[in-house]
Amino acid sequence: xxxxxxxxxxxxxxxxxxxxxxxxxxxxxxxxxxxxxxxxxxxxxxxxxxxxxxxxxxxxxxxxxxxxxxxxxxxxxxxxxxxxxxxxxxxxxxxxxxxxxxxxxxxxxxxxxxxxxxxxxxxxxxxxxxxxxxxxxxxxxxxxxxxxxxxxxxxxxxxxxxxxxxxxxxxxxxxxxxxxxxxxxxxxxxxxxxxxxxxxxxxxxxxxxxxxxxxxxxxxxxxxxxxxxxxxxxxxxxxxxxxxxxxxxxxxxxxxxxxxxxxxxxxxxxxxxxxxxxxxxxxxxxxxxxxxxxxxxxxxxxxxxxxxxxxxxxxxxxxxxxxxxxxxxxxxxxxxxxxxxxxxxxxxxxxxxxxxxxxxxxxxxxxxxxx
Numbered sequence: 001x002x003x004x005x006x007x008x009x010x011x012x013x014x015x016x017x018x019x020x021x022x023x024x025x026x027x028x029x030x031x032x033x034x035x036x037x038x039x040x041x042x043x044x045x046x047x048x049x050x051x052x053x054x055x056x057x058x059x060x061x062x063x064x065x066x067x068x069x070x071x072x073x074x075x076x077x078x079x080x081x082x083x084x085x086x087x088x089x090x091x092x093x094x095x096x097x098x099x100x101x102x103x104x105x106x107x108x109x110x111x112x113x114x115x116x117x118x119x120x121x122x123x124x125x126x127x128x129x130x131x132x133x134x135x136x137x138x139x140x141x142x143x144x145x146x147x148x149x150x151x152x153x154x155x156x157x158x159x160x161x162x163x164x165x166x167x168x169x170x171x172x173x174x175x176x177x178x179x180x181x182x183x184x185x186x187x188x189x190x191x192x193x194x195x196x197x198x199x200x201x202x203x204x205x206x207x208x209x210x211x212x213x214x215x216x217x218x219x220x221x222x223x224x225x226x227x228x229x230x231x232x233x234x235x236x237x238x239x240x241x242x243x244x245x246x247x248x249x250x251x252x253x254x255x256x257x258x259x260x261x262x263x264x265x266x267x268x269x270x271x272x273x274x275x276x277x278x279x280x281x282x283x284x285x286x287x288x289x290x291x292x293x294x295x296x297x298x299x300x301x302x303x304x305x306x307x308x309x310x311x312x313x314x315x316x317x318x319x320x321x322x323x324x325x326x327x328x329x330x331x332x333x334x335x336x337x338x339x340x341x342x343x344x345x346x347x348x349x350x351x352x353x354x355x356x357x358x359x360x361x362x363x364x365x366x367x368x369x370x371x
Contacts, residue, residue: 033280
């Protein structure tokens with residue numbers, strides 16, 4: 001089934017490390033944007049879908065009744081599965097117990113909090129608006145509102161961050177018992193304001209070997225706490241993996257709605273115009289918002305299936321992919337992959353190929369074989 005991604009570009013403030021498609025909250029533009037979103041959703045042909053994901057930006061800045069309107073449009077335009085997973089990304093400071101209860105009543109059944117750290121110095125350095133206490137309170141409020149599927153995002157390799165400080169955040173997250181955790185390495189894009197702030201403060205990211213220790217040690221602690229790693233950056237309680245994000249890693253298909261959203265379906269990839277105002281104006285004038293339409297070649301689709309599938313701890317089934325794309329995968333790529341097998345970075349058992357945890361640290365180098 002399809003996944004539906006809905007982009008909400010508004011934020012209360014722009015984090016100094018963020019390179020996503022976002023802008024400051026504008027109440028009047030937000031009203032027009034929601035209408036444009038609904039119009040775009042209603043234009044699509046009816047098909048089956050089993051996930052809806054509100055990403056951003058900060059989707060929790062729009063009102064629960066607007067979320068309900070958007071979900072109603074999804075239900076009118078698509079055959080939504082009875083057990084549809086509906087995820088809302090949220091920042092801890094953007095919600096209250098009352099708002100969370102209203103989001104839950106609107107049809108959202110999974111909430112993903114962008115916590116990033118449980119240390120106050122990290123949060124200030126990242127220009128986050130919430131405190132560690134507010135993050136803990138948001139999780140408690142989500143529980144009280146009826147959410148039994150909560151995800152937390154944490155970020156490692158922060159400026160000046162040491163291993164012990166990072167593990168404090170990991171332990172604090174485990175103590176809250178979320179169903180899902182996403183652990184990301186901070187990536188500094190070229191013009192990120194945080195780079196200038198780091199230079200002024202004389203701060204740097206830890207050496208690569210410390211970043212590797214942060215990742216491996218955190219995963220070990222999560223193993224001990226009963227979480228199951230299912231993807232390079234993601235762990236979950238059994239049965240609580242993100243069903244929507246799995247579509248990106250299992251050669252699935254999805255439709256993206258809103259400014260800058262990407263779609264992949266039937267071997268075709270496209271995206272929507274990135275600027276919020278342009279998206280709204282085009283929808284109001286009944287003009288297409290689609291740009292960069294590209295039909296993927298068979299080789300590109302094969303490479304994507306292998307590249308994304310290897311992110312999963314289960315890896316890929318070379319026979320299944322080979323049948324789908326009409327190629328002997330090992331005959332094509334085996335020679336280039338053999339050194340990684342010998343180095344203990346890859347494992348192969350019959351048709352199944354997967355990365356070891358050490359291999360996950362060098363995933364981009366290994367996956368470049370398929371590009």
